[in-house]
Amino acid sequence: MYRLAGALALALVFPLTALADPLPSWNDTASETAIVDFVTKVTDPASPDFVPEEERIAVFDNDGTLWSEKPLYFQGLYALDKLREKAKADPSILTDDVLRAANAGDMKGVMAGGEKGLVEILNVSHSDISVEDFQASARDWITGAKHPTTGLTYAEMTYQPMVELLSYLRDNGFRTYIVSGGGVDFMRSVSKKAYGIPTWQVIGSQGKTAYEVRDGVPTLWKEGGIFFLDDKAGKPVGIISDIGQRPIFTAGNSDGDFQMLEWTTAGEGPRFGLIVHHTDAKREFAYDRDSDVGRLAEALDQAPAHGWVVVDMAKDWSRIWTGAK
Incomplete structure (x- = not known):
């Protein structure tokens, strides 16, 4: 009872302390x-x-x-990083000027490809991976990679x-x-x-996602493209x-x-x-x-x-x- 009375008294004396901004x-x-x-x-x-x-x-x-x-949109920066990572392992994926510009960090060349070019970059960087692995990769990049400026x-x-x-x-x-x-x-x-x-x-x-059983494991697989x-x-x-x-x-x-x-x-x-x-x-x-x-x-x-x-x-x-x- 005394605690309640004390609390009420404090509320009357300091009414704004309980109303944090x-x-x-x-x-x-x-x-x-x-x-x-x-x-x-x-x-x-x-x-x-x-x-x-x-x-x-x-x-x-x-x-x-x-x-x-x-x-650039953060997902675009992520896509560029993933594209470069994939191209380092397999340069043959750089099949046109937009992809080569993206790999070289040439943003003017990337933007010259317009929306079609950006979709192409997403297709390469965001496909052939399970939804779970993609989200784990994105989470690691968002929380670990550093903004350029x-x-x-x-x-x-x-x-x-x-x-x-x-x-x-x-x-x-x-x-x-x-x-x-x-x-x-x-x-x-x-x-x-x-x-x-x-x-x-x-x-x-x-993007387009497909259900597949790979190596006996039911999996949702990212296929690229825009759904x-x-x-x-x-x-x-x-x-x-x-x-x-x-x-x-x-x-x-x-x-x-x-x-x-x-x-x-x-x-x-x-x-x-x-x-x-x-x-x-x-x-x-x-x-x-x-x-x-x-x-x-x-x-x-x-x-x-x-x-x-x-x-x-x-x-x-x-x-x-x-x-x-």
């Missing part, structure tokens, strides 16, 4: 206020905007929204403010999903550890196929997320669209309209009309990466 890496700006206000109103049973817990679905793009994406591992380049946002939403009854153009097996290799998101709540692009591209209009399709309902909260960073933002916020009732705008050249990278990776133009222009919150990384975040202050 759920978003400590967010500065006290309009972006943070908008997020907190939205979560408060949809979780308050007395609010006219209350949303039942089973309808609190939040979806997040990954590249450029939950972790960095420069100078920051010196951090790729796992350390997740965004601390967004990791906090994911936790904040889950603490308030949301289910959080990744919906991204990256390969689903690549993202699933670290989604739980990096973001607290289980593998079955990750939606991404898919489903989870980008642009493909994102709402992936959401309805895998989740079965429209989210009420969407976060992205590029025009590849436009349709997902548009579809989410077009639904009835309270909706929230968030765009991560890369404005911090000092701590991260500054880019938008003219970028080859993560281009942001249409979504940025239409954000005011749709009521989407545009997060200014330089102003709204006190910290960028989980692995560095």
